[in-house]
Amino acid sequence: MTSYQPDHSLPSGIENERYNQILNRIYKMESKYKDIVQMKYFQNFSVEDISRILKIPEGTVKSRLFKAREILKIRETEVKEKIQNVEVYITPTWKKGSLLLNGDGTWLESVMEVGEVEEWDRYEYGESQLVFWDYRARSEVTRKIETAGLTLLEVMTKFDKTNTMNDRIVYFYLDNDNIYAFQRIFLDKLEEIEFFPDNFIVRNRKIKTGEYADKKIDIVEISINGKEYKNCFREISFDNDYHGQELIESVWTDYGRQLISRLYIGENWKMRGISWKNLENSIQLIYKNIPFRLWSEFVLNKNYCLEDHIL
Incomplete structure (x- = not known):
């Protein structure tokens, strides 16, 4: 995670509705994509915050974030190689x-x-x-x-x-x-x-x-x-x-x-x-x-x- 110290209150109004839309979409995704999206949309939140927002255990959050980093590393390598071959x-x-x-x-x-x-x-x-x-x-x-x-x-x-x-x-x-x-x-x-x-x-x-x-x-x-x-x-x-x-x-x-x-x-x-x-x-x-x-x-x-x- 980052050194950013989050506000522990949930967003309200329009922002809260946007978060709900994101959550609904995350729940419908394959697990490997959930890891990446979770990392993308909640990168400025602590593990505790993500656990509370997604309503899942903190251990699951840590596990998914670890998987997300590994998937992104692999995908970054694959895509860089592919782009280099497009000339x-x-x-x-x-x-x-x-x-x-x-x-x-x-x-x-x-x-x-x-x-x-x-x-x-x-x-x-x-x-x-x-x-x-x-x-x-x-x-x-x-x-x-x-x-x-x-x-x-x-x-x-x-x-x-x-x-x-x-x-x-x-x-x-x-x-x-x-x-x-x-x-x-x-x-x-x-x-x-x-x-x-x-x-x-x-x-x-x-x-x-x-x-x-x-x-x-x-x-x-x-x-x-x-x-x-x-x-x-x-x-x-x-x-x-x-x-x-x-x-x-x-x-x-x-x-x-x-x-x-x-x-x-x-x-x-x-x-x-x-x-x-x-x-x-x-x-x-x-x-x-x-x-x-x-x-x-x-x-x-x-x-x-x-x-x-x-x-």
């Missing part, structure tokens, strides 16, 4: 080309066949050198549905985190190599489905190599955990809104499968307690003479279709 670099020969993107990549709507699965890991850079795993998202095409002359694909995405409100189901159909997605996102499967073409919008977009006002697209090679992917499209896009400057770096294979999505922030960034100083140990990137630091990234962890394209 993007420009190929020596500049190539011109374009790519038609089907689906949204990071939001896992690019899977095409029933039974096909994508898994994404999300990493976030905290206040120290520790790079920690935030959650894993798993997307699967669960079924095909015939309705109104359309063949719809149902894609279910689940997030490995306590707040399952982020779980989502989307419906789309393919026609002449175009992908049309229904504009709503559903939390539960639909038993009776009556969708018509007018309910859908085209989700395709075409990217071309080159440098534009707010983005740059080039051809790169990428290595993920020792696997090499050549002739990939990389898009670096810049934005400056009320949160501050941000940079998004996305990489796709030449057949439209997204591999990585990274979010960098600028020096003036203000959102969710993340600041330039928080990320002083993170990876830095210079774009148009502006420095950015990496905040988070999605990395494609699994997709059976990729194996045929590894060179």
Whole structure:
């Protein structure tokens, strides 16, 4: 624990409600994650305080905190090794080309066949050198549905985190190599489905190599955990809104499968307690003479279709 001397009274009002929400979520978690969350949310409390708040014996608190430290040490080592193996670099020969993107990549709507699965890991850079795993998202095409002359694909995405409100189901159909997605996102499967073409919008977009006002697209090679992917499209896009400057770096294979999505922030960034100083140990990137630091990234962890394209 820290040297901080806690106030032995419980929070009240809104704070008390927030603690209750945290506790309810902790109780639903697997035991190994309880250890870590307990350490994260109660790091400024004594063992006695945590015991009182969680209503568990002090011995259990000590045991869980010990396990949490051990799990974090192991996870830190694993993630650092994984991040070191994720590299993007420009190929020596500049190539011109374009790519038609089907689906949204990071939001896992690019899977095409029933039974096909994508898994994404999300990493976030905290206040120290520790790079920690935030959650894993798993997307699967669960079924095909015939309705109104359309063949719809149902894609279910689940997030490995306590707040399952982020779980989502989307419906789309393919026609002449175009992908049309229904504009709503559903939390539960639909038993009776009556969708018509007018309910859908085209989700395709075409990217071309080159440098534009707010983005740059080039051809790169990428290595993920020792696997090499050549002739990939990389898009670096810049934005400056009320949160501050941000940079998004996305990489796709030449057949439209997204591999990585990274979010960098600028020096003036203000959102969710993340600041330039928080990320002083993170990876830095210079774009148009502006420095950015990496905040988070999605990395494609699994997709059976990729194996045929590894060179």
